[in-house]
Amino acid sequence: MRHLSLYWLGVSVIGKRYLELMFLRYAVFLCVFLIFSVTHAYSYAQSQENKSERIRVIFSSYTAPYVFKDGTGIVIDIVKEALQSRGYEVVPVFLPIGRGFKMFADRKIEATSIIKKNSGLKNAFYSDYFMQYHNYAITRKDGPRIDSLADLSDLDIIAFQNACLYLGKAFAEQIHKNKRYKELPNQETQVLMLLSGRTQVAVMDISIFKYYRNKLISEGKISRNIPVVFNNVFEPTKYRMAFVDYKIRNEFNGGLKALHESGRYSAIYDKYIDKYFKIER
Numbered sequence: 001m002r003h004l005s006l007y008w009l010g011v012s013v014i015g016k017r018y019l020e021l022m023f024l025r026y027a028v029f030l031c032v033f034l035i036f037s038v039t040h041a042y043s044y045a046q047s048q049e050n051k052s053e054r055i056r057v058i059f060s061s062y063t064a065p066y067v068f069k070d071g072t073g074i075v076i077d078i079v080k081e082a083l084q085s086r087g088y089e090v091v092p093v094f095l096p097i098g099r100g101f102k103m104f105a106d107r108k109i110e111a112t113s114i115i116k117k118n119s120g121l122k123n124a125f126y127s128d129y130f131m132q133y134h135n136y137a138i139t140r141k142d143g144p145r146i147d148s149l150a151d152l153s154d155l156d157i158i159a160f161q162n163a164c165l166y167l168g169k170a171f172a173e174q175i176h177k178n179k180r181y182k183e184l185p186n187q188e189t190q191v192l193m194l195l196s197g198r199t200q201v202a203v204m205d206i207s208i209f210k211y212y213r214n215k216l217i218s219e220g221k222i223s224r225n226i227p228v229v230f231n232n233v234f235e236p237t238k239y240r241m242a243f244v245d246y247k248i249r250n251e252f253n254g255g256l257k258a259l260h261e262s263g264r265y266s267a268i269y270d271k272y273i274d275k276y277f278k279i280e281r
Contacts, residue, residue, distance in 0.1 A: 052089035055110040055248065057241075058100040059092050060161075062187045063114075064211045065272050066131070069094055075113055075131055077268045079241065082130075082255030088248065096185035097161040107244055111252075115242045116166055125249040127241035130256050133205040134236040135160075135167060141227040143200050149174045149233050152201065156180040158190045159203035167203070167234055188212045195222045206230055211276060 059067045059076060067073040071092055080090045093100075093109055104112050104121055114133075117126055137146050137157075144155055153174045161183050164172045175181040184190055187204055191212040194202040202209065216222045243249040259265040 052084070052087055054089045054091050055083070056091045056093050058095050058103065058109055058112040060097055060100070060114055061094045061185065063208055065207060065276050074268060074272050078130060078256070078259065078265065079113055081264065081268070082252050082259055085255045085258060086251040088251065098185070104242065104244070110245065110248065111241055111243045113241055114239045116239060118165060119162070119242070120165070121242050124242040124244070125246040127243065127249050128253050128256060129238040129240055132236045132238045135203055135234045136206050137231040137233050138194060138202045138204065138209055139200060139229050139231060140194065140197070141229055146201070146231040146233060153178055156200040157182070157203060158193055158199045158201070159183050160187055160190070161185045163203055166237055171234070188215070192216060192221065195226050
């Protein structure tokens with residue numbers, strides 16, 4: 001019996017030490033697990049905090065040097081930098097103006113660029129002015145003389161999309177009954193049609209015209225010896241952004257103000273002036 005008691009006593013001691021060892025291992029594992037979990041949770045929270053919110057912004061196609069489809073251009077740079085400074089990542093969506101309006105109305109994007117308050121967008125929150133175009137009635141030198149808007153009433157005209165909304169009431173009245181007035185989303189086509197003699201007047205921004213004329217000349221599609229006249233019958237047109245969320249609109253306005261104050265806004269223009277030509281602003 002005494003041997004049996006000693007046996008069970010030994011087993012009991014060994015079992016107790018085993019349980020203590022297992023408990024210690026469990027405690028160590030639990031501590032490591034908790035430390036890992038807390039560290040991971042903190043890292044995830046920090047990454048989410050630092051992660052930029054992605055917003056889709058519509059930019060009009062065929063408006064170089066303001067917008068290029070590689071994600072650069074004066075307008076894209078301004079919009080990206082103004083919003084990036086407020087924690088947003090801009091995802092450009094390139095569409096003609098008309099299709100862009102439809103996507104905005106359907107709330108398939110968060111913002112659209114180069115807009116005026118009379119554009120017809122509903123439930124839109126408009127930003128401060130952030131850029132401008134200076135549109136001209138451009139003709140070939142051997143084309144019609146244009147001294148005022150009244151001279152446009154019966155000419156063959158190709159204008160940019162929604163020009164009848166953006167260029168003022170007086171222009172809209174002159175072209176209202178003009179059956180030879182058309183609007184195109186592709187501004188490169190406008191330039192080609194004018195310089196090839198297929199229309200009398202191209203209504204568009206002077207910098208966009210110059211960019212596409214240089215492009216068409218370099219591609220051998222038109223002669224460089226076609227003089228043109230820039231008929232200054234329009235005031236510069238200022239444009240805004242439109243947002244579906246007023247909070248993002250406010251953030252954009254704040255970022256835009258900072259770009260002006262820091263000199264970065266002018267630096268963006270200067271970069272493209274140096275690369276291409278003098279750009280009116």
